[in-house]
Amino acid sequence: WSDEFDIPGAPDPAKWGYDLGAGGWGNNESQYYTNRLENASISNGTLKITAKAESFSGSNYTSARLLSKGKYSVKYGKIEFRAKLPAGGGTWPALWMLGDNLSSVGWPACGEIDVMEHLGNQLNKIYSTIHYTGHSGGGGVGSTTTITNATTEFHIYSLEWTDTQLKFSVDGTPFFTTANNTASMPFNQNFFFIMNVAMGGNFGGAIDPAFTSGVMEVDYVRVYQ
Secondary structure (H helix, E strand, O other): OEEOOOOOEOOOOOOOEEEOEOOHHHOOEOEEEOOOOOOEEEEOOEEEEEEEEEEEOOEEEEEOEEEOOOOOOEOOEEEEEEEEOOOOOOEEEEEEEEEOOHHHHOOOOOOEEEEEEEEOOEEEEEEEEEEOOOOOHHHOEEEEEEOOOOOOOOEEEEEEEOOOOEEEEEOOEEEEEOOOOOOOOOOOOOEEEEEEEEEEHHHHOOOOOOOOEEEEEEEEEEEEO
């Protein structure tokens, strides 16, 4: 499975839906997620998720959060996102996954796999983390790596996921491998993809008052099995 983002316009509705609204799902974020082309569109071979400083439905920022829930999910394999991240204090882009049973068991019991998170307030520091019961919020299990040019060049953020472990890499260099993935953990079921740019919140931190817009460009999402 893949999305190469080669067809201009809106993201492929057969592959992606949208989370809409404000509040940041408990993270106290400042953006309002829309399904407008201004916040998510494909051009010149990349998907662009754009966070903007603008008044919208009571929020001071807009952005987009795309998800493949109900359209595509995967268990195990190698997953690659090739992306260039937004600059600007307060930006919080993420390329991540949630368990298909989110609706029935809730979070964090469904499991969360954060392949890439980045903070505009901590340029070039890449976070990869897993969350599950007992390891929610700041208690996630993960690590970080520091790269160069995260906001000016494309990098490949990848996950190699088996029934025994999850290994996270940037540009083919592993930097975090989980302890044993066991049957008691939620990482042995299908997960769907999420791509978003949040603003501020508990993790994103202070938003630069001069911020006008920031873009996460995604060249592709690819799944190998």
